[in-house]
Structure formats: C-alpha cells, structure tokens
Amino acid sequence: MAISADEAAHRAASDRELVAWVDANDQLLGALPRAELRARGLIGRCTFILLFNSAGELCVHRRTLSKALYPGYWDVAAGGMVTAGETYDESAARELAEELGIDGVELRFHERFYFDQPDSHLWCAVYSAVSDAPLRLQPQEVMEAKFVGLEVAERESLGKPYCPDSLAALQRYKASLG
Secondary structure, three states: OOOOHHHHHHHHHHHHOEEEEEOOOOOEEEEEEHHHHHHOOOEEEEEEEEEEOOOOOEEEEEEOOOOOOOOOOEEOOEEEEOEOOOOHHHHHHHHHHHHHOOOOOOOEEEEEEEEEEOOEEEEEEEEEEEOOOOOOOOOOOEEEEEEEOHHHHHHHOOOOOEOHHHHHHHHHHHHHOO
16 A cells, blocks of 8 residues: 655655664664664664553554554554654653643653564663543554553454564563562
8 A cells, every 4th residue: 555645755754863873781872863773773762652541441553554664553552763862751752742642641661671673673661651631643653543451452463463562562561560
C-alpha cells in the first residue's frame, strides 16, 4: 500500500531528526540523524510510555504505513527516539503528547533496558501513565487506537503484527510490578 505525500514528507523529516547516539553502556556519544543511526547499526535512546485508563485498560495503537520501522504494526506504547539534548523524561512527555495527545499527566518511570535486534539497537526507558482524557491521535504516526485489557493485548500480539520493542517494554513493566 502506498503512502501519501504528507506521510512521505513526515517520514523524510523524521529521518533527518537529530537523535541521541549512545554506547553499549548508555553513555552519550553525540547526536546523529535518525536514518544514519539506523543505517550504521548504532545505538540510540528510546522511550516507551504505557498509557492506561482508570479502568486499568492499556492503550494500543496502530502505526501508520509511513513508519520506517514496523509500518502498520500494533504498538502497546507511545514513544520514540530521544532527540538531541533531550532527557528520557522530556522525551517521554513529548512523545505521549505528540502521538496520543495526552499531556500534563504524571509519568511513572519503571526502568531502563537494552533492546537489541538486527534492525534496532536501543537503550529504552519504560514509563506508565494513567489518563481518561480523550485521545488526539497524530495522523502521521497513528492510524487508530483503542483501550484493551493487558491479557487482550498479549493475546492479540500472538496473531497480529505487534512491535517487538514495545512488547519487550511491556514485559519489563509487568516484571517491575513484582
């Protein structure tokens, strides 16, 4: 399926965005364009924000087809790359506001972990938040969203394409709850 001119322009701008470049110990080395970091197989920083409603349901959303990684996949977390000069906390707040339109909520930090797959090398920070505010989806990044129980999201992930990095973040979150 082809992407629109607007989606293509958004992807090109996203590929040029300067993101944090780190070493295997999460020590900052500098900033590089997102596409270069990915092409060279270098390590970046990323945030994952698990958004729950007050009923305890998790927001899952479907990524647009213009995304460089996992286009059209379902995602259990808002989030993305930490940009140059940004902290994990700042990135988490920005990403939740950009993708799902949720801001001004308490973000609870859970942990950091290293995610390593052939197409993705990331130091990841996992957060959670609770909000019943209406979602305002960013159309260049999110096609649709819904709130479901954790068990539903996990069951769906067995039969539908779900982002493996955010599923890893969800498992780390669940483990952190004890």
